[in-house]
Amino acid sequence: MFRKKRIYGLRTTVTLMVCGVVMLVLLVLYAVFSSRLIPQPGQALEEKAVAIARTIALVPLISDGLSKGDSKAIQAYTSKITRRNDIMFVVVTDMNSIRYSHPDATLIGLPFVGGKQEQALQGEESFSEGQGPLGKSLRAFVPVFNGKGNQVGLVIVGLSQDRVKAITLENKWTIIAILLSGAVLGAAGAIVLARKIKKMIFWMEPLEISKLLEERSAMLQSTREGIIAVDHDARVTLINLEAERLLRVAGICEEVMQQPIVEIWPGLQLETVLASGEGKQDQEIDLNGITLLANSLPIRVNGSTVGAIVTFRDKTEITQLAERLSGISVYADALRAGAHEFMNKLHVIMGMTHMGLYDDLQEYISGTVVNYQNEIGSITRQIKDPVMAGFLLGKLSRTREAGISLLLDEDCYLPGSEDPAVIHELITIVGNLIDNSIDAMKDAPDKVIRLVFRYDNGYLVCMVQDKGPGIDEALREKIYTQGFSTKGENRGMGLYLVRRSVDKLNGRLELLPPDQSGATFVASVQYNVKDDEI
Structure with a gap:
C-alpha cells in the first residue's frame, strides 16, 4: 500500500528551506571558527610567553647573574615580570638546569622538573606542555647567551594550561552564542520572508497559482474577443489567439510581444x-x-496604473449578432401575441361550451374562422413573401390585443425577394416602426396604424403611419441616436435599428411633416424580386 506523499504549504517550504540554508552556513562558519578563531587566544598567549622569554633572555642582568651565580637579582627581576604580565611563572636556570628563580623561592637552587628543556640547552627555542610544582603548564624555552655569545642558561616562561583552556572555551562559547543568535535571526527572517511572499501572491499556494494560470490561459485563448495587455511602457505583454488572428486579417503578421x-x-x-x-x-x-x-481599461495595483488591457472584436460580427437578436425578438414577440390571442379564443369557446350555448358557439367559431381566413387571404394576396406574411399575421394579433387596428392598404403589394437577408432587414424596419406606433397610441382616441408597401422598378417604399401625438420638431434628428428616448431608461434602440437597416439596404428613411396628428415614416430601399414574380 503506497503512502501518499506529503505536500507542504509554500510558507512552510520557504521557512524550512531558508532555515536549512542558514543552518548550513552557520555550520560551515562554526567549522571555520573552530579551526581558525577559537584557538587564537591560546596561540596569542603562547606567542606572549615566547616574547616575554626572549625579552628576559636579552636582559644583561640575567646573563650576568647566571655567569656570577647571583640568584637574588634574577629572582627579584623575574618576580616583577611575573606579576606585571599575569603569567604563571618565570624560571631561569643555568646549563645544569639548576633554578635561579621561581615563584616558590624554596625551590631556587633545585633542578628544574618537567623536562623537555634539552632542545633549549642546545641553543634552540622550544615550546611544550609539562607538569611542575605549580600544575600543568604551557612552557616557552629560550636560551640565554652572555656578551661573548656563549650560552649560560635558559629562560622558561610558563602559562597555566587550565587558564588557556578556560580562555579557549570562553571564546568557543562566545562564537556559539553568536552563531545561535544568527540562527534565531535567520529563522525569524525566514518566517517573515515566507509571510511576505505569501502576501505578495495573495495567500495562494503554488498548486493554486498554477491552476489559476492554466485556467487564465484557457480562458484567454478560448474567448471570442481579441485581448492585448501592455505594461506601463505601453509594450505588449500578453496577446491571445483571437487577437493574433484579427491582426493577421489586418495584415500585421510580425511578432508583437x-x-x-x-x-x-x-x-x-x-x-x-x-x-x-x-x-x-x-x-x-x-x-x-x-x-x-x-x-480599453487601465490595470491598477495598489492604486497605481501599471499597465492597460484592451478587448476588441470585428464590428461586422457584432453587427450580425445584433441583427440576429433583433430579428429573433421581433419573431418571438409576434408569436407571443398570436399565442395570447389564440388562448383568449379558447377561453371563450370553453366558457360557451360549459354554458351549453352551442348555437352561439357555432356562430362565434364561424365568425372567427371567416375573419382569420379573410386576414390570411388578404395578407397572402398582398404580401408574397411567406416570412413577411407570417410576421404581419403576428403583428395583427399583437395590435388587436392592444386595441389597435393595423390596416394594410388595398393596393399594398410586396413581391417575394430574391435575397432572404433583405426580408430580414425589412422585418427589422417594419417591426420597430409598428412597435413605436403601438407605444405612441396608448392614450390616442383613434387607434389606427396604416401600413403600405409599394414596389416600383427595383425599389420598395414602406410607409408606417399612426394617429398618435407625433414627434416634436426639436427631436426629429435626435430620435435616430442609439440610446435616445423620451420613454425612460433602457430604451432608444428601435429607430436606431431602423435607420441602420435602411442604410444597410442603401435606402433612405424620412419622417414626413405631420398631417394634423400622428407620425409617418417612409423607408425607400433597393429591392430585387424573384425571377418568377417579375
Missing part, C-alpha cells in the same frame, strides 16, 4: 489610457481597413 503598441496599432491610443488612468468604452477603430470595436 514586447513591441510598443503604438507601432502596431497607433489608433488604439493606449498611451492616453496609461497617462489618464481612465478607460475607453465601445471605440470604433479602423485597423488597416477593418473596423474593430474596442474597450
